[in-house]
Amino acid sequence: MRLQDIKVQLEAEQVAGSPRPELEIKEACAADLMSDVLASARPGSLLLTGLTHPQAVRVAALASLAAVVFVQGKEPLRDTLVAAEESGLPLFVTQLSLFESCGRLYQAGLRG
Amino acid sequence: MRSRGAGTRTQLTKLEELLRELRVEEVMTRRLVSVSGDFTMAQVKELLRKHRISGVPVLEGEALVGVVSIEDVTRALEQGEMGAKVRDRMSREVITVFADEPAVEAVKRFAHTKVGRLPVLDRGGKVVGILTPGDPVGRAFRVMDLRYREQEQQRWQQKGLGLEDLLGEGASLVLRFRVQGEDFAGAGKASVQAKRVLGRLGLDPGAVRRATIAAYEAEMNLIIHTRGGELTLEATPHSVVVEAVDKGPGIVDVEQALQPGFSTAPEWVCEMGFGAGMGLNNIQSCADEFEIESEVGRGTRVRAVVHLSQSGRKDRLNR
Amino acid sequence: MKLIEIAQRLGLKVEAGVDHLENEVRGGYAGDLLSCVMARAKTGDLWVTVQRHPNIVAVAVLVGLAGIVVTEGGNIEPATLERAEQEGIPILVSSASAFRVVGELWDLGIRGE
Ligand SMILES: Nc1ncnc2c1ncn2[C@@H]1O[C@H](COP(=O)(O)OP(=O)(O)OP(=O)(O)O)[C@@H](O)[C@H]1O
Numbered sequence: 004m005r006l007q008d009i010k011v012q013l014e015a016e017q018v019a020g021s022p023r024p025e026l027e028i029k030e031a032c033a034a035d036l037m038s039d040v041l042a043s044a045r046p047g048s049l050l051l052t053g054l055t056h057p058q059a060v061r062v063a064a065l066a067s068l069a070a071v072v073f074v075q076g077k078e079p080l081r082d083t084l085v086a087a088e089e090s091g092l093p094l095f096v097t098q099l100s101l102f103e104s105c106g107r108l109y110q111a112g113l114r115g
Numbered sequence: 116m117r118s119r120g121a122g123t124r125t126q127l128t129k130l131e132e133l134l135r136e137l138r139v140e141e142v143m144t145r146r147l148v149s150v151s152g153d154f155t156m157a158q159v160k161e162l163l164r165k166h167r168i169s170g171v172p173v174l175e176g177e178a179l180v181g182v183v184s185i186e187d188v189t190r191a192l193e194q195g196e197m198g199a200k201v202r203d204r205m206s207r208e209v210i211t212v213f214a215d216e217p218a219v220e221a222v223k224r225f226a227h228t229k230v231g232r233l234p235v236l237d238r239g240g241k242v243v244g245i246l247t248p249g250d251p252v253g254r255a256f257r258v259m260d261l262r263y264r265e266q267e268q269q270r271w272q273q274k275g276l277g278l279e280d281l282l283g284e285g286a287s288l289v290l291r292f293r294v295q296g297e298d299f300a301g302a303g304k305a306s307v308q309a310k311r312v313l314g315r316l317g318l319d320p321g322a323v324r325r326a327t328i329a330a331y332e333a334e335m336n337l338i339i340h341t342r343g344g345e346l347t348l349e350a351t352p353h354s355v356v357v358e359a360v361d362k363g364p365g366i367v368d369v370e371q372a373l374q375p376g377f378s379t380a381p382e383w384v385c386e387m388g389f390g391a392g393m394g395l396n397n398i399q400s401c402a403d404e405f406e407i408e409s410e411v412g413r414g415t416r417v418r419a420v421v422h423l424s425q426s427g428r429k430d431r432l433n434r
Numbered sequence: 435m436k437l438i439e440i441a442q443r444l445g446l447k448v449e450a451g452v453d454h455l456e457n458e459v460r461g462g463y464a465g466d467l468l469s470c471v472m473a474r475a476k477t478g479d480l481w482v483t484v485q486r487h488p489n490i491v492a493v494a495v496l497v498g499l500a501g502i503v504v505t506e507g508g509n510i511e512p513a514t515l516e517r518a519e520q521e522g523i524p525i526l527v528s529s530a531s532a533f534r535v536v537g538e539l540w541d542l543g544i545r546g547e
């Protein structure tokens with residue numbers, strides 16, 4: 004699935020990071036606990052999270068993830084946007100809950 | 116001088132290309148502040164001040180009917196008509212741009228019309244954002260910078276220089292970071308920076324990932340559980356050694372601390388996404404060698420070694 | 435849909451609250467930040483999380499959740515299971531990731547917001 008398709012499925016907005024609409028993504032990880040992300044997310048996955056702290060972006064960068072989606076319309080903190088711009092990691096915001104986001108993407112073929 | 120001129124020109128061409136490539140929606144501001152025609156000019160003034168902006172679109176329902184700007188407010192103020200309705204004071208001739216147009220179109224519109232902002236519409240006519248004159252170029256420069264860094268990283272990786280070539284056998288590169296206890300804002304910066312540096316050295320990306328994940332967990336433990344300490348990453352041609360050392364409080368029962376799920380993290384840390392009790396386990400599963408020593412009142416030392424594959428062997432934990 | 439049917443269809447292991455599997459599941463909530471669950475989850479939701487801390491039971495009671503699905507397998511602290519039995523909160527375990535479990539629940543027609 005392309006990042007662009009994910010954005011459409013989640014009715015999300017990109018708020019920071021490189022524009023990479025064509026990036027292919029196969030897997031997703033849904034988590035709010037950072038150690039859990041580091042333990043279970045495979046490189047190249049999409050991170051769906053309710054944690055809008057800069058840590059979410061730093062962890063995603065360290066784990067070589069492809070992009071991050073903040074769920075439930077949570078506004079990223081300023082430092083979070085800066086961290087995303089620094090690492091280039093595409094950062095999105097969706098109004099949908101984590102549950103609904105996972106459901107839609109699973110239905111659309113993403114695995115995790 | 117001449118070469119600098121040429122450089123500037125290439126930059127400009129790149130900028131133009133990028134402004135053609137990026138779409139308006141990728142450079143606009145989405146958090147949209149708007150007013151309805153019923154607002155008074157006094158309310159508009161407050162809103163502009165609060166958000167530090169110079170104008171807002173006027174919406175009736177979802178339809179864009181005008182724009183009201185700081186100039187309109189100033190005029191109303193001079194005429195003593197701050198109670199007037201926005202509907203009677205706004206400009207109705209609104210110049211807009213579509214979200215899916217190339218950003219360069221917005222730049223042209225700014226150049227030709229001298230407006231201070233362009234409401235952005237989707238093809239259904241709904242307002243989805245707003246642009247100010249600096250937005251397209253500012254964003255394009257940021258994207259250019261990001262791409263430049265990515266390319267540079269790739270160049271390093273392609274060169275495939277081993278540390279040996281850079282340093283010579285027997286030498287090593289040490290990255291040392293002082294980590295403050297409870298410095299949550301800066302937390303993780305050291306490990307992210309280490310990842311960047313090690314990546315540039317052209318080391319196996321999988322091994323760099325493992326080493327810096329281990330470093331991150333150790334760094335977070337210093338921040339959450341101690342008054343601070345030191346984090347070092349030492350790269351040699353054969354391995355990356357991660358070490359975190361602190362001066363207390365120490366761990367009462369190390370066996371227990373190593374159990375997945377065991378955590379003494381305070382509640383506030385949990386709400387920041389930590390305290391799952393999985394950090395030390397993550398370090399162990401990332402490392403080829405792992406050691407932990409701790410003494411209550413004295414401090415803790417965690418050491419993790421990640422071996423570098425010599426033959427370009429696929430990283431085993433590239434899970 | 436009843437919790438028992440969901441447990442069967444997804445192959446979840448029941449770790450606590452066997453007597454409450456008739457609970458009706460009205461919706462789903464996923465997430466690991468307890469304060470967010472308290473703020474956003476609704477009565478009758480089935481909660482999907484990796485948290486295994488005893489506090490999850492308290493949250494479930496306060497919100498009136500239909501049950502908890504703990505993901506990524508593993509052991510749940512005995513203290514958590516004890517509290518769940520006392521409070522009558524079903525705890526079901528899946529070895530799959532949260533993403534996958536939610537996807538399968540969604541396939542069964544369970545929705546979030
Ligand atoms: N440097 C340290 N000094 C003192 N105690 C520590 C230190 N590192 C770990 N601990 C203790 O070990 C426990 C387990 O650590 P671990 O990193 O596995 O989990 P955590 O930090 O609690 O949560 P997570 O890492 O998942 O966010 C901690 O809760 C803490 O009690």
Ligand SMILES: [Mg+2]
Pocket residue numbers: 332335336390393394395
């Ligand atoms: Mg930890």
